[in-house]
Amino acid sequence: MSGSLATALRVEALLWRRSTVRRISTPLLVALVPVASVGMTALARSGAVAGPGAAKLADYAVGPLGATHLAVCGQVLSVALLMAGGFALAAAFGQPLADGRAGALFGLATPRGALALARCVVVVGWAAACAVAAVGLTVGLSAAATAAAGEAFGPEAWEGAGRTLVAGLLAAGLAVPFAAVATATRSPLATVGALIGVVALTQLVVVVGAGAWFPYAVPSLWTGTGGPDAAAAVNPAALWLTAAVAPVATTAVVHQWRRLTDV
Amino acid sequence: MTALLLDAVGHAFRRRTALAGLSLEVSPGEVVAMVGLNGAGKTTALRVLTGRLRPASGTARVLGEDPTSMAMRTARRFGHVVGTPLVSPDLTVAENVRVAALLHGLPDRELPAAGAVIDALDLGPWTGAPARTLSLGNAQRLGIACAVVHRPVALVLDEPTSALDPRGVVLVRELVRSLADDGAAVLVSSHHLDEVARVADRVVVVHAGRVVGELEPGGSDLERRFFGMVLDADTADAAGTAA
Numbered sequence: 001m002s003g004s005l006a007t008a009l010r011v012e013a014l015l016w017r018r019s020t021v022r023r024i025s026t027p028l029l030v031a032l033v034p035v036a037s038v039g040m041t042a043l044a045r046s047g048a049v050a051g052p053g054a055a056k057l058a059d060y061a062v063g064p065l066g067a068t069h070l071a072v073c074g075q076v077l078s079v080a081l082l083m084a085g086g087f088a089l090a091a092a093f094g095q096p097l098a099d100g101r102a103g104a105l106f107g108l109a110t111p112r113g114a115l116a117l118a119r120c121v122v123v124v125g126w127a128a129a130c131a132v133a134a135v136g137l138t139v140g141l142s143a144a145a146t147a148a149a150g151e152a153f154g155p156e157a158w159e160g161a162g163r164t165l166v167a168g169l170l171a172a173g174l175a176v177p178f179a180a181v182a183t184a185t186r187s188p189l190a191t192v193g194a195l196i197g198v199v200a201l202t203q204l205v206v207v208v209g210a211g212a213w214f215p216y217a218v219p220s221l222w223t224g225t226g227g228p229d230a231a232a233a234v235n236p237a238a239l240w241l242t243a244a245v246a247p248v249a250t251t252a253v254v255h256q257w258r259r260l261t262d263v
Numbered sequence: 264m265t266a267l268l269l270d271a272v273g274h275a276f277r278r279r280t281a282l283a284g285l286s287l288e289v290s291p292g293e294v295v296a297m298v299g300l301n302g303a304g305k306t307t308a309l310r311v312l313t314g315r316l317r318p319a320s321g322t323a324r325v326l327g328e329d330p331t332s333m334a335m336r337t338a339r340r341f342g343h344v345v346g347t348p349l350v351s352p353d354l355t356v357a358e359n360v361r362v363a364a365l366l367h368g369l370p371d372r373e374l375p376a377a378g379a380v381i382d383a384l385d386l387g388p389w390t391g392a393p394a395r396t397l398s399l400g401n402a403q404r405l406g407i408a409c410a411v412v413h414r415p416v417a418l419v420l421d422e423p424t425s426a427l428d429p430r431g432v433v434l435v436r437e438l439v440r441s442l443a444d445d446g447a448a449v450l451v452s453s454h455h456l457d458e459v460a461r462v463a464d465r466v467v468v469v470h471a472g473r474v475v476g477e478l479e480p481g482g483s484d485l486e487r488r489f490f491g492m493v494l495d496a497d498t499a500d501a502a503g504t505a506a
Contacts, residue, residue, distance in 0.1 A: 004335070007365050007366065007368075010365065011362050011365055011366060014354070014358065014362065015351055015353065015354070015362075018351070018353040018354055018358075019353055020353070099347060100346045100347035101347045101349075101350075103310070103313075103315050103345060103347060104343075104344070104346075104349035104350075104409075105349070105366075106313050106314045106315045106330075106343075107313050107314050107325070107330060107333060107338055107341050107342075107343055108338055108349075108366045108367060108368075109335050109338045109339040109366065109367050109368030110365070110366045110367075110368065111335070261315070261316060261317050261331070262316050263310075263315045263316075
């Protein structure tokens with residue numbers, strides 16, 4: 001690792017540690033996702049929900065308890081990490097351009113490209129750590145809940161935990177293009193608008209049946225949002241395509257920051 | 264060797280001309296003040312000099328290098344505050360200075376000594392305070408501290424005393440003079456003619472995107488001579504247009 005990148009990582013890690021976005025979103029991701037996963041499954045199996053709500057929760061009302069907890073966790077996490085990562089990168093890249101702080105990053109011994117790369121690594125690394133923590137906590141809560149229900153936390157639950165973790169990591173990587181959007185628009189709000197637009201577009205793509213190949217639909221479909229058939233339609237090539245989004249977008253962002261002008 | 268150079272630099276934002284062949288140079292050990300009315304082109308010139316704006320024509324050099332593609336060894340000797348400084352509102356004063364030292368390429372072993380700039384600019388009482396809680400004047404001093412923490416040999420400051428109280432003005436003036444006395448080339452833009460007269464070795468007048476003359480810093484009635492120079496430039500432009 002070059003000295004410049006090491007310095008950039010050190011600085012960006014400190015900036016991210018102090019940021020308000022991180023302080024707010026970390027507990028939401030790490031605590032709320034596991035609680036929602038176990039809570040929604042319990043709600044579905046309680047019989048307390050009737051009408052359209054019950055139909056929405058029907059998939060969670062049956063099947064092994066542990067595997068269901070982890071499936072719900074994957075479905076929530078794949079959207080939550082994309083949104084949190086997108087917001088984080090919108091703030092980290094868009095705000096300094098909007099308020100003029102980016103201008104101070106010119107003429108430094110630490111190149112802007114190294115700073116942009118470090119910023120992507122730090123934010124995606126944070127999102128990945130949140131995914132690991134959320135899945136770990138869900139496994140812990142689920143193990144306790146299955147034991148209380150007299151069920152075993154079986155191999156299918158562990159397989160679900162692995163799938164959920166991979167889906168979370170993929171979703172974190174899918175946030176990186178929004179760093180490029182923030183750089184191009186120089187606006188965190190416009191970037192959030194683009195993020196919401198992509199989420200809406202993903203719904204449309206899934207409705208027309210092309211979701212298995214659309215990277216932004218892949219993590220949640222693979223964890224069962226569209227049912228078992230839709231999950232089975234996501235093949236390894238689609239997963240690799242989704243995984244490629246982060247490195248390609250990171251390369252683009254670094255190039256953008258190297259070529260930045262009129263700041 | 265000229266440390267800071269703008270040579271026949273021209274630039275327009277859409278149809279509005281911001282720089283019209285502006286040329287100036289600053290030698291090592293020299294403080295040059297750039298004065299002019301709002302919209303004269305001062306900040307645009309400084310943005311070109313710091314690599315933030317690629318001009319449509321002309322040449323910019325910092326320590327002999329193009330500021331848009333400065334080598335790391337050159338960047339280590341350069342500092343600037345043009346507009347928003349190298350300050351994060353979420354970090355404390357001490358953390359901001361430390362981060363600036365790192366980004367300017369100072370090695371770890373020199374970081375403790377770099378903190379001396381906090382005392383030099385009288386920011387000691389706010390060392391542990393987040394930058395977002397500072398008053399405008401203290402925030403401006405912090406920005407300057409972050410720009411000079413590595414004792415640059417070429418320094419560009421845009422309106423460095425605009426928000427400072429009289430004591431802050433004196434501190435910044437002494438800092439700028441001490442850097443120049445150590446051999447640094449300093450280019451300062453300002454609206455405050457009396458202030459620049461106290462700190463600058465030369466005062467260049469910028470108007471309508473170009474240098475229209477120089478004022479003697481030690482002379483009397485600086486304001487009258489400044490407006491006279493601006494009026495002469497406008498009159499000459501009007502005559503040229505009519506012809």
